[in-house]
Amino acid sequence: MTFLTSVAGWFADARHWQGTDGIPTRIAEHLELTALSVVVAAVIALPIGLYLGHTGRAAFLAINIANLGRALPSLAILAFALPVSFALGLGLGFWPTFMAMVPLAVPPILTNSFVAVRAVDRDTVEAARGMGMRELQVLRSVETPLGAPIILGGLRTATVNVIATATLGALVAGGGLGRYIVDGLALQEYERLFAGAVLVALLAIGTELGFGVLQRASRHTATVGREP
Amino acid sequence: MTPGEPLIRWDWVASHATEIATRVGEHVELAAIAVFVGFVIAFLVSLLVLRFGRLEQAATFLTGTLYTIPSLALFALLVPYTGLTILTAEIGLVGYTLLILMRNIVGGVRGVPAEVTEAARGMGLTRAQILWRVELPLALPVIVAGLRIATITTIGLVTVTALIGQGGLGYLILLGIQLFFSTPLIVGAALSVALAVAADGALVLAQRKLTPWTKGARALPHAGLPPGT
Numbered sequence: 001m002t003f004l005t006s007v008a009g010w011f012a013d014a015r016h017w018q019g020t021d022g023i024p025t026r027i028a029e030h031l032e033l034t035a036l037s038v039v040v041a042a043v044i045a046l047p048i049g050l051y052l053g054h055t056g057r058a059a060f061l062a063i064n065i066a067n068l069g070r071a072l073p074s075l076a077i078l079a080f081a082l083p084v085s086f087a088l089g090l091g092l093g094f095w096p097t098f099m100a101m102v103p104l105a106v107p108p109i110l111t112n113s114f115v116a117v118r119a120v121d122r123d124t125v126e127a128a129r130g131m132g133m134r135e136l137q138v139l140r141s142v143e144t145p146l147g148a149p150i151i152l153g154g155l156r157t158a159t160v161n162v163i164a165t166a167t168l169g170a171l172v173a174g175g176g177l178g179r180y181i182v183d184g185l186a187l188q189e190y191e192r193l194f195a196g197a198v199l200v201a202l203l204a205i206g207t208e209l210g211f212g213v214l215q216r217a218s219r220h221t222a223t224v225g226r227e228p
Numbered sequence: 229m230t231p232g233e234p235l236i237r238w239d240w241v242a243s244h245a246t247e248i249a250t251r252v253g254e255h256v257e258l259a260a261i262a263v264f265v266g267f268v269i270a271f272l273v274s275l276l277v278l279r280f281g282r283l284e285q286a287a288t289f290l291t292g293t294l295y296t297i298p299s300l301a302l303f304a305l306l307v308p309y310t311g312l313t314i315l316t317a318e319i320g321l322v323g324y325t326l327l328i329l330m331r332n333i334v335g336g337v338r339g340v341p342a343e344v345t346e347a348a349r350g351m352g353l354t355r356a357q358i359l360w361r362v363e364l365p366l367a368l369p370v371i372v373a374g375l376r377i378a379t380i381t382t383i384g385l386v387t388v389t390a391l392i393g394q395g396g397l398g399y400l401i402l403l404g405i406q407l408f409f410s411t412p413l414i415v416g417a418a419l420s421v422a423l424a425v426a427a428d429g430a431l432v433l434a435q436r437k438l439t440p441w442t443k444g445a446r447a448l449p450h451a452g453l454p455p456g457t
Contacts, residue, residue: 003308073384073424076417079401083235083410164298168388171405181304185391190308197304201297208296 003190007198010191021179023199029175030203034162037098041105041158046151049110053117053147054139062114069107074165077103082172097169097176104165105158112154116147148218156211163204167196177203233410240411248400252419255396258386259427262318263379266325273326274333278359284334291327299324299388312393321385325378332374336367369442372435376428383424387416397423 010016017023052062078100085096120143128142144151167178180196183189241248277284294302302320310316340363348362364371390398397416404413436442 073387073398073417073420075387075390075398075401076384076420079404079413079417082405082413160296164301167298167300171391171402178300181300182391184304185307193304194308197301200301201305204296204298204301205293 003194007191007194010195016195026175026177026179027199027203030163030166030177030200033094033097033101033166033169033174033176034159037101037162037166038105038155038159040098041102042109042155044102045106045109045154046113049113049154050117050139050144053114054135054143056118059114059118063111065107065110069104072103074100074104074161075168078165078168078172092173093169094174096172097166097174100168101162101166105162108157108161109151109154112157113147113151116150116154117143119150120146149215152211152215152218156208156215159211160204160208163200163207167200235410236414237411241415244412248415248419251397251399251416252423253396254394255383255386255398255420255423258314258317258321258389258394258396259379259382259423262321262382262386263325263375265318266322266378266382267329267375269322270326270329271333274330274337275359277330277334278337287330288327291323291330294323295327299385300391303389303392307392314394316392317386317389317394321382321389324385325382328378328381329371329374332370332377333367336370336374337363339370340366365439368439369435372431372438376431379427379431380424383420383427387420396420 015022019025049062052058078097081096081099082092085091085099088095090096117139124146125138125142128138133141166174166176167181169176170178170182177196177200180192180199184191184193184196273287277287297305299320302323303316306316306319310319337359344362344366345358348358353361386394386396387398387401389395390402395402397420400412400416401420404410404416
């Protein structure tokens, strides 16, 4: 119990809430990296996934890329990103971590958007075509909204994965909440270590729950339907 | 990473062959213990869930929350209590296998067509006999599918335990990052991926041997019945 009391003491210490190593700064860094990685991954993966889903092409590849992504250990991706970042002159910290996070986030977004479009009832798609919609309109106004819950599921997996893995960025001198964990380990300051772990865990669980709410909302819209 | 330095220095690989082999051994050991213990726990919990359906929500919530906690954070949360030990690594690694395994064991058994269990009941089999002789064998493809995901994930996660003084091949990756020396980094990462691919292949082969009736039909719960049932 005494240990948890000293962790509470760590959180209560005003010095840990300000400056470049303060909790708000670290959370902001963590979220900044996560947001940029997921957005870039989505810009790459969503169009490919939706297009392949619409045409039904390359199904094997689209479905299995998620499993392939799982086989690559995140520490290994970060390790591979480091020499690339050096070769590009981007150095340590933010950019090698970013380069490791994007390939981590692409597979679940791509696979889910593919599956989402494929799962839309074919009769509905035919009806949309019968109403004179063009292929792009079918994809945009029928398949994407109906597939929204599954697409959001992919974004959810990707975001939570990136939040979790971005902690490793501290190993290559990046910021974010991983700093507390890596520094806490190195300095054997277990309060800092524990506090960092609690913060990352809360951030991940909070994101998971937030996306859950979004998914439910999109499912509601998808079933009830909106007036045009 | 230093300009002019080759990405892999094969002389380093040759002179460290014994160490690399030891790290591969550690890696396999850490992953194997985790998947084995995880499977035993997930199997027992799944039997309870299948017997008492009300437990499912609680079990899914617990294992789901555990699964959401970032790996490095989970290890970090344990270090103050269990230290930089193999126990810390294994608690975390086992924790991550539970959700995947449980979902597939429970889902696999539930996916067995009702007509089949009805027929078994009609033949006079008891509840336990139906579970062990009919449902579990038929659920095997789905269970192995879960085992494959759990194994691949675990082999990848083992590298992270290098940060708490374990890690197998993760040790080489960390060494490479700390020394700015790409050779151990690439060797560690490549071997870790190779281990995952090899373990996955081994499980696929094992499943084909165990469930010859699914040949060509791929891990679907309704993919046909054993001849003679």
